[in-house]
Amino acid sequence: MYCSKCGTNLADGAMFCSACGQATAFGSPVQTQVGVLHDPTPNLPLPQQQIAATAGVLYAGFWLRVVAAIIDNLILLIPMGLLYAVILASAMPMLMHGPTDDPMGLFFLLGPRILLLVVMGVVVRWLYWAGMESSEWQATLGKKALGLYVTDMDGRRTTFGRASGRFFAGRGISVVTPLGGLYYLIDCIMVGFTDRKQALHDMIANCLVLRRA
Numbered sequence: 001m002y003c004s005k006c007g008t009n010l011a012d013g014a015m016f017c018s019a020c021g022q023a024t025a026f027g028s029p030v031q032t033q034v035g036v037l038h039d040p041t042p043n044l045p046l047p048q049q050q051i052a053a054t055a056g057v058l059y060a061g062f063w064l065r066v067v068a069a070i071i072d073n074l075i076l077l078i079p080m081g082l083l084y085a086v087i088l089a090s091a092m093p094m095l096m097h098g099p100t101d102d103p104m105g106l107f108f109l110l111g112p113r114i115l116l117l118v119v120m121g122v123v124v125r126w127l128y129w130a131g132m133e134s135s136e137w138q139a140t141l142g143k144k145a146l147g148l149y150v151t152d153m154d155g156r157r158t159t160f161g162r163a164s165g166r167f168f169a170g171r172g173i174s175v176v177t178p179l180g181g182l183y184y185l186i187d188c189i190m191v192g193f194t195d196r197k198q199a200l201h202d203m204i205a206n207c208l209v210l211r212r213a
Helices: 046-054 062-089 093-097 101-135 142-143 160-174 181-194 202-204
Strands: 149-154 207-209
Touching: 062 093, 062 101, 062 142, 062 149, 062 181, 062 202, 101 160, 142 149, 160 202, 160 207, 181 202, 202 207
Parallel strands: none
Antiparallel strands: 149 207
16 A cells, blocks of 8 residues: 555555655554554544544654653662672672682682673563563553553564564663763664654664554
8 A cells, every 4th residue: 555645655554654654544543452443533524534643643752761761670670689689699608708809719700790690681671671562562561651652664563573673772782881871872862853753773673662642
């Protein structure tokens, strides 16, 4: 099918145009569980129906996404804190009964554990964000609380692979020192300056973050 506004060739079932954002016949805000959409304004002339449908496509702004991320990170503090405590506690017997003035000894004792903490932190966050955003909710708990959800460029549910690419193009890279944090900061700031409120990791993964009306 083709976009009624710009003529772009769209995938069957696309909710809105990936080029101009125009809602399609499938882009009405009211949707059944099997994906069959009902026109909420059957008595309006066609132009007014299109305006009503387009109003259902709302992009999530910078501050909404920041608050959602804060909620998600607070939720993850509990399991991550327990995981870190267990890993670090495993080194305590050796620290208490061994010499603590040997730099190389401390390195070989704590180095592998610190590396494990970093790897486990990335894995847990990856499974949380990619798993939740590719689920039926299409959102993490933080996004769900604020009425946000993640889609592909056609407004459809993302796959786990696409959601994983989105994670590693953003939060995943942020753990890489020394420039990962700066990259992620610039990545997030882009939300405030792009037409569809996309961060760089959204663009790389061809995703959108939308909010419900």
